[in-house]
Amino acid sequence: xxxxxxxxxxxxxxxxxxxxxxxxxxxxxxxxxxxxxxxxxxxxxxxxxxxxxxxxxxxxxxxxxxxxxxxxxxxxxxxxxxxxxxxxxxxxxxxxxxxxxxxxxxxxxxxxxxxxxxxxxxxxxxxxxxxxxxxxxxxxxxxxxxxxxxxxxxxxxxxxxxxxxxxxxxxxxxxxxxxxxxxxxxxxxxxxxxxxxxxxxxxxxxxxxxxxxxxxxxxxxxxxxxxxxxxxxxxxxxxxxxxxxxxxxxxxxxxxxxxxxxxxxxxxxxxxxxxxxxxxxxxxxxxxxxxxxxxxxxxxxxxxxxxxxxxxxxxxxxxxxxxxxxxxxxxxxxxxxxxxxxxxxxxxxxxxxxxxxxxxxxxxxxxxxxxxxxxxxxxxxxxxxxxxxxxxxxxx
Amino acid sequence: xxxxxxxxxxxxxxxxxxxxxxxxxxxxxxxxxxxxxxxxxxxxxxxxxxxxxxxxxxxxxxxxxxxxxxxxxxxxxxxxxxxxxxxxxxxxxxxxxxxxxxxxxxxxxxxxxxxxxxxxxxxxxxxxxxxxxxxxxxxxxxxxxxxxxxx
Numbered sequence: 001x002x003x004x005x006x007x008x009x010x011x012x013x014x015x016x017x018x019x020x021x022x023x024x025x026x027x028x029x030x031x032x033x034x035x036x037x038x039x040x041x042x043x044x045x046x047x048x049x050x051x052x053x054x055x056x057x058x059x060x061x062x063x064x065x066x067x068x069x070x071x072x073x074x075x076x077x078x079x080x081x082x083x084x085x086x087x088x089x090x091x092x093x094x095x096x097x098x099x100x101x102x103x104x105x106x107x108x109x110x111x112x113x114x115x116x117x118x119x120x121x122x123x124x125x126x127x128x129x130x131x132x133x134x135x136x137x138x139x140x141x142x143x144x145x146x147x148x149x150x151x152x153x154x155x156x157x158x159x160x161x162x163x164x165x166x167x168x169x170x171x172x173x174x175x176x177x178x179x180x181x182x183x184x185x186x187x188x189x190x191x192x193x194x195x196x197x198x199x200x201x202x203x204x205x206x207x208x209x210x211x212x213x214x215x216x217x218x219x220x221x222x223x224x225x226x227x228x229x230x231x232x233x234x235x236x237x238x239x240x241x242x243x244x245x246x247x248x249x250x251x252x253x254x255x256x257x258x259x260x261x262x263x264x265x266x267x268x269x270x271x272x273x274x275x276x277x278x279x280x281x282x283x284x285x286x287x288x289x290x291x292x293x294x295x296x297x298x299x300x301x302x303x304x305x306x307x308x309x310x311x312x313x314x315x316x317x318x319x320x321x322x323x324x325x326x327x328x329x330x331x332x333x334x335x336x337x338x339x340x341x342x343x344x345x346x347x348x349x350x351x352x353x354x355x356x357x358x359x360x361x362x363x364x365x366x367x368x369x370x371x372x373x374x375x376x377x378x379x380x381x382x383x384x385x386x387x388x389x390x391x392x393x394x395x396x
Numbered sequence: 397x398x399x400x401x402x403x404x405x406x407x408x409x410x411x412x413x414x415x416x417x418x419x420x421x422x423x424x425x426x427x428x429x430x431x432x433x434x435x436x437x438x439x440x441x442x443x444x445x446x447x448x449x450x451x452x453x454x455x456x457x458x459x460x461x462x463x464x465x466x467x468x469x470x471x472x473x474x475x476x477x478x479x480x481x482x483x484x485x486x487x488x489x490x491x492x493x494x495x496x497x498x499x500x501x502x503x504x505x506x507x508x509x510x511x512x513x514x515x516x517x518x519x520x521x522x523x524x525x526x527x528x529x530x531x532x533x534x535x536x537x538x539x540x541x542x543x544x545x546x547x
Contacts, residue, residue: 326433327456348429391429
């Protein structure tokens with residue numbers, strides 16, 4: 001069988017065995033509707049409450065502040081749209097950044113169509129939002145600030161405590177999309193002063209189709225799903241029982257193993273980056289190297305296009321992703337790398353490698369061996385090179 | 397692999413005619429690295445027949461596969477026959493590309509025309525198949541953005 005190396009943990013993660021084992025009975029045996037009053041229904045309710053406690057413990061929250069959703073995207077939509085809409089009496093201005101996930105950016109664009117003004121903050125060349133720029137953007141009409149905890153493409157970790165403090169000082173609600181940060185960075189929602197936070201199970205070795213929104217106790221946020229009154233009447237819809245149970249278990253494992261996970265994955269990531277730097281010429285590591293998610297290595301290979309490299313690596317059984325326009329449905333280069341000020345031709349050659357709990361040093365050695373071979377091969381085919389330059393304006 | 401068919405993968409992983417001719421009779425370039433793909437092609441012509449063609453392409457898998465197939469298709473053809481090769485022919489030869497990648501076959505088609513245009517200019521030739529073709533037509537666009545649909 002062809003060797004497979006999975007290096008796309010930021011896209012999704014495999015479900016851990018312990019998580020799956022805990023989930024299975026809730027499909028077939030303990031399948032009762034948590035709203036039902038008989039025993040198996042109440043058992044289901046209890047399982048959900050246990051998961052709520054497990055997730056709360058991972059993010060420094062009270063279980064009553066956790067509301068399960070279908071995804072991180074749903075949590076982002078709910079938080080941003082309802083927080084903004086319900087505060088229209090105060091104003092209709094919100095602030096976010098240019099490097100947010102599309103779940104956030106497209107929610108903000110939706111609000112713009114509904115008459116809101118949105119400020120999209122720039123980031124510096126390393127991917128950081130400037131707290132001073134955030135403070136300067138706040139007006140009397142500002143009701144919501146949403147800045148991601150850690151970026152999905154370049155892995156940079158934003159100064160959340162500082163940004164949340166600025167929001168609090170100006171009496172503005174602060175939301176963060178922590179989908180990538182969860183299980184990779186210690187998170188204490190209370191200590192950080194976060195009002196709203198989106199998370200997802202499938203990035204932390206839990207199942208797909210389940211996320212959650214943290215809503216700080218006392219913060220008013222209207223429902224966006226109306227129905228049977230589940231999740232303390234905040235988010236109706238029969239609960240994804242096995243999914244929530246799996247999310248809880250994954251959160252428990254993430255909390256217990258957090259220090260070890262960070263140490264192990266960071267060491268592997270640094271080993272990978274150092275070898276690529278030493279062994280492949282004309283590469284750049286994109287985004288700050290220190291304040292960065294443990295497993296993220298976003299690297300540009302100059303003079304080749306990322307989708308071509310992705311395909312050759314896939315033929316070698318290696319799963320990676322690219323910010324190149326050629327791989328996106330819209331044929332536009334990554335908005336995140338564009339926001340760093342990188343030229344388009346450099347963005348086209350960017351590859352994201354994300355390392356996780358099941359990655360081994362041997363996987364990385366194999367990946368580097370194939371990278372050296374495939375980058376050299378594509379550079380041999382390419383019409384641009386270090387010697388000839390990019391010839392950007394010579395082309396017709 | 398689901399994204400591309402076996403023909404495309406074969407031409408992408410083992411492309412034919414990669415390189416640059418030392419003393420080409422005509423050269424053409426199309427696309428821009430800014431837009432994610434740029435093909436350079438050089439041709440050797442004897443008695444109005446393209447006897448050799450080489451390409452270099454910065455671009456995605458389908459751009460490289462299109463370049464390989466397109467150069468294969470014009471070698472041995474007269475200039476007029478080569479000018480009749482359309483991006484549709486390149487697509488057919490590849491067994492099709494995903495809709496979003498069709499512009500890559502247009503890239504090859506344009507690069508070939510540009511090389512023949514260069515040959516015609518240098519050798520004082522006129523070909524009916526080049527009427528109305530302007531290799532510089534899209535040059536200004538490169539400062540403004542990448543109109544992938546019109547490549």
